[in-house]
Each structure stands twice: as C-alpha cells, then as structure tokens.
Amino acid sequence: MQQQQGNRFFFNVDWITVLIYIALCAIGFINIYASVPPEQTAVFGFSTLYGKQLIYIITGLILGLSILLFDGRLFNVFSPFIYGGTLLLLMAVLVIGNKVAGNQAWIAIGSFKLQPAEFAKFGTALLLARYVGAFNPKFRDVKSIMIAGLIVGAPLLLIMLQPDTGSALVFLAFMFPLYREGLSGYFLLIFLGMIVLFIADFLVPTYILIIIITTIAGLFIYNNRRKQKIIFSTILVTIFAIGYLFLIKIAYEKVLAPHQRSRIELMLGLKTDNKGAGYNVIQSQIAIGSGQGTGRGFLQGTQTKYGYVPEQSTDFIFSTIGEEWGFMGCSVVIGLYMFLLLRLVNLAERQRSTFSRVYGYSVACILFFHIFINIGMTIGIIPVIGIPLPLISYGGSSLWSFTILLFIFLKLDSNRMGFI
16 A cells, blocks of 8 residues: 555656756756866767766666655654754865865865865755745744754855855855744845945945945934834845945855955956956857857857867756757756756645745745856856856766755645555
8 A cells, every 4th residue: 555655756857857957967967078188088988077967867867766766754753863964064174075166165085076065055955945844934034934944054154164155155045944934025125235245345445335335214203203113114124235245245255265265256347358267258258149049050069079178068058058959058058057947936835834834935936046157157147156057067966966955845745645
C-alpha cells in the first residue's frame, strides 16, 4: 500500500518543470562546449570543462530523480539538521577552504571543489519554511521577525566572512517569501530605500543627503505632530538612514576589496577602466552585441572561441549565448526562465501546507535573484559580483544545489494532496 502511494506521488510530479530543468541543463552544456578553445572541441574528453559538466548534469539528474523517491515528510523533519550541516560546512570552509580570486569559499575534495554557500540556500529555505509552517507567525512582532532574520542572517554572515559578497546578496531573496506570509510592505520599502541611498551616497555628498533626509523627516513629523507613535518611528528611521550612509562609506573603504570598489565605480559611471576592472563587462557587451538578431552560429563566436571574455563558462556564460545565438537565443533562454519562475509561483500557490508554500516561494525567489543579477552583470547594469546563471553556468556545486533546491519542491508538490 505504501509502495503504491509512493508510485502515485512519483507520477504526480510536475514533469513540465522537469523538462524545463533538462532543457536549461542542455543549453548550459552546449554553450560551455562552445566556450572552450577550439583545440579542446576536436576530441571529446571528460577532463575538459564540458566533459566535467556532462558528468555534473548526469549525476545531478540522478540526484534529482532520487529525491522524488524520498518520503516528502523527511524534508520537514530533518530541516534543522540539514540547515545545521550547511552551517558547519560554512564554518569549515573558513578554516580549511581554498582561496580562489580572493574568496575562501571552496573545500577541495580531490580534483573537485565544493562550494558550501551554494548548498546553504536550500538548507536555509527548508528551515525557514519549517519555522513559518510550524508557528504560523504573522511577522507583526519583533520576535518573529528576529527569528526569521537569524535563520537567514547566520549563513549570510558566514558567507560574508569568506568574503563572497555575491552569494551573500542572494540571501536577501528570502525577504519576499516572508512578505507573502505577512511581513509588512514597509520592509520592502526600507529595502528599496537602502538601495537608493547606497547609490546616492556615491553620487551626492553625504552632508547634502543628510540635509535632505532630515528635511523630509521634519516635514513628515510636522504633518503628524499629534501622532506620537509615528513621530517616534520617523525619528528612528531617520537615525537609521543617516547611520546607514556612514556605514556605506566604512564598508566601502574597509571591507570591500579594491576590485569590488572598482566594479561599483564603473557601474555608477564614476570612472572608466577599459583594460582593468571594466574589461570583462566590455568584452561581454561586445560579444552579446555582435550576435545581433540570430547570432554568429554555433562555434562561430570569435569573442567566445578565443577567450576575450574572462570566466566565459561560469559568470559570463550568457555572453556566449548572446554571441552565438543572438537575440533569438537570448529570448529563448530568458523565456524558459520566466516560464519556470511563473510555474514555480503557480505551484507554490496551490500548496495545501504553509511549509511547502514558503519553500516554493523561496525556490522561485532564489532563482530570480540569480538570473537577474547574472544577466544584469553581463550586460553592464549591475556590478560584477560573481554568481552563476542557474543550471547553465559551469560548476558542480552550483548545478547540484539548484537541482536539490528544485526537486525537493517538486517532491513536496507531488505530495500536496497528501500529508505535507
């Protein structure tokens, strides 16, 4: 009876999402193959980037299908242990990790390099979903907000210590599932306000921003002078905003590495550096632009084949798609991502349990952040912070973590009529 129930749940899997997953992995393999030097495509070899990626894809698919055979309740029950395990890995990488490009973010296992930050995403998503599902907080009180903030903040802080700013920023995506569960829209406004202040602090002198903030706050207090609660909240927000301006300066000068500061300055137009920090983005833009409508053709991209774009198979894989497949190819990839995201949101909304719904929204938001930031940095609208394009960029840790993240939700969705 139990086996029949398991089989029924297996066939309840949303196979359309699985097909999108396979299509994106296939697109990734084709474009990683196209990004290597010509001499490496003459004879197939598993030691090449595309050979290794094929292994990652096959093992990832086996891993994903294996997840569908698990009892879905296990992910809820064991979420604290999974989360704790990912935290231990994040601590371990600070001690025994390998440093690459200034980040101590990888643990070497033979020739393979494991990146714990990638796996921390689904661990955090599971525990956050468990907390919301078990206690049903409405996020109107400080306690519930602090607990959720601690769940998300612990791995974020450990990742910042590596320091891996790009991976850490992705954890901000968890704000949106919480908004769906009752977090006040004011927090989203504060988040957007922090982005605006961050940009403005580089373009406008700090003392002018302070004058503007205090003037706006003064006018708001005057218009609500009989409402003590609003006055107190306004004063707190004003103090926070002014403190945040100084914190930006301190972080910029003391925390960020020189290449990270250069990327921010380039994005904001504060300087030009065509041969230094701006080289990657310029070459990426040239590659994407040269593809025009239909692309140069498979294996015909000069920027791609001759290594003009650094990190071509990882962070800048989208430039390969743009050069060889053109606007049409980019549209297909973005269209597949949009379809996947909309489908995940639709699946999340049809869940009968809060645990599954929160986890589903977490999956969709994490994927969205990765897609938006990665494509944005390849076309020059976002600083280069080094995060992969989901299921397409080269890398075992990235592919496997996204596979686990996605297939756990597919398993939960297949059980939505049952016990989850």
